[in-house]
Amino acid sequence: MMKILLLLSACIVSAASQCPNTQEAFHRYLMCIKGKLDGDYGNFESELQADERKAIDTCFASSLPSGQAQHRCVLSLRELEHHAWSKNGPMRDCALCLTASYLSYLKIFTS
Numbered sequence: 001m002m003k004i005l006l007l008l009s010a011c012i013v014s015a016a017s018q019c020p021n022t023q024e025a026f027h028r029y030l031m032c033i034k035g036k037l038d039g040d041y042g043n044f045e046s047e048l049q050a051d052e053r054k055a056i057d058t059c060f061a062s063s064l065p066s067g068q069a070q071h072r073c074v075l076s077l078r079e080l081e082h083h084a085w086s087k088n089g090p091m092r093d094c095a096l097c098l099t100a101s102y103l104s105y106l107k108i109f110t111s
Helices: 002-016 022-039 041-059 064-070 077-081 095-109
Strands: none
Touching (some): 022 041
């Protein structure tokens, strides 16, 4: 579904420069997408999470031995259950990384 939405968005944007009243047409299109997402956001969220996990499984190794064997960085799915800046998150072994990510989080989400 996500791929279809992105493809349709790209088509609309490219056609927008060639058609009259494109702003109104694009507005109607985006409102249609919003209506569909508002109606079934749980399914959309589940699809995003599944795609995220699939990408992580594809790009990263889940354990240090398999990472060394496959020459990949290690990121287990269990680590994703924690915030990056938490003591059990993926940055747990890097004090500088933890501090930087936590301060960034505070700056972005609490200001």
